Amino acid sequence: MVNSVLDPVSQRYSFIGSSLATVVYVFLLAPVAVTIPMAFGPTNALEFPPSTYSLDLFRILFTSDSWLLPIYTSLKVAVFSTAAALFVGVPSAYWISRHEFLGKLFILGTLLSPLVIPTIVSGLGIYFYFSYIGIGGTTLSLVLGHLMVTLPFVMLMIIAGVQKLDRNLEFGAELMGASPIHMFLTVVLPQLVPSLISAAFFAFLLSFDEVIISWFLAGSDTVTLPVKMYNDLSWEVSPVIAAVSALLTALSVLACIVTIGLRKSTGEDVS
């Protein structure tokens, strides 16, 4: 492919390849592209392209409690579950990647299992479990449920980050007399900052967008934004959804920029 630039046959193939790829890119981005103009449309109709443009939908979104409360709940749950996932995930991911011990595979396997287990199974189970111990429908139950689904991602990202660190620095610090905890806080954590930022960002967005677990755990006064959207989309679609979608899209653009920026600063792969 490198040496055949001038060959007309391979040029034709590469043209076909790029055209097909462009079609797929358009297909992938179409949903994102549609929501932005819709968000500035009229309040009484869902039409594309909108007949009139205004900020009315955003005004409704930011003045009605039926949208503001779910946004507030989602933010609260996302902040607490991200903090919890980092608190639980960072030390354990470090220890798991540096040491062998009894039960390591069991703990790691259990914590990573929500990645592959269909979420509906975890959702139904956690709904039974939390109802049984009497915290069903509370904000705490949502935070713990989201911790379960965000933790595996945090752990994988931190494990990948730790594996790139130079272990000799850690040995050096311990030889010079630093206690393991002191060493972890002053030698390991500062080097992990890029991984910590991307893990925190990932966990926050994952929790903020989480639908299924919240669908089982949300009580009448702890409705999260995705649950509110899911309910709306299942019954009657209100145009305000367009404004919410545009805001969420802005959030995902930010996520992309952070991911790509961190990738450039550390030279690591995005995936």
Place this chain on the structure above:
Amino acid sequence: MDRSINLRVQSLFMSPAALVAVGIVLPPLCYVLFTSFQGDAGPLSAYIAILESNLFRQTLTTTLVVASLSSVLSLVLGYIVALHLAKQSPNRRTALMFLILLPFWTSILVKCFAFTIILGRYGIINNLLRWASGIDVQLPLVLNRVGLLVGMTNFLVPLVVLPVLASLLAIDSALYRAASVMGAKPARIFWTVTVPLSVPGVVAGLLSVFVMSLGAFVIPALLGGPKDQMLSNLVDFYNREVLDWPKASSISVILLILASIFIVPMALWRRRRI
């Protein structure tokens, strides 16, 4: 003594994680398993009732068909994109990755909303067709199998691109040069070098996408019709509408077993590559 200090430090680093594993992640699975054996007429009655019900059988068939079709479709589309990305210079590739990462990060609810606008009876596609043909076209594109497959494929493509791209980038470019020096045409190079060497990424991508689509819940509920509901939706139906928890749990266990058939080879495949 050194060992006891080490153990103390270890418990400090590991105990929150162990607590979450034993206190939050495991109990839900145990509850589902336990509840599935709590049917009215004996421990296995919920399973028997479910396996004998036509609704379950239809839903199981739909789940398998939709999961297979959408995995294959997303593999084809994802492969096209991965090939295109693999041929770009590293800088251009980073820029183009944005086009994959943005849909990857986009909320599934935003996508479902957008597809109801694009595919609806008076949606963008039907409007375009009406304008182009001059006839009152009202193709049913959403709340049926078509809408479901479009939504699922759109959701899965970014997940296929990443592993396939990784294995395409791992191919030594000397192989391409050797093949073309030896006189192989581009098509032959594609089928005898590119495709075989990308198999690890294809298998990894296909398995993970298939497992993920077995558990699809939001997309069938919002873009599929009543006949396109999948096993997750059936679990929700028995839990929320019928209030029959043993049946909801037994469907969950069956779904989990079905997913495990593919999770286990996926885990082994990953381990072999590491």
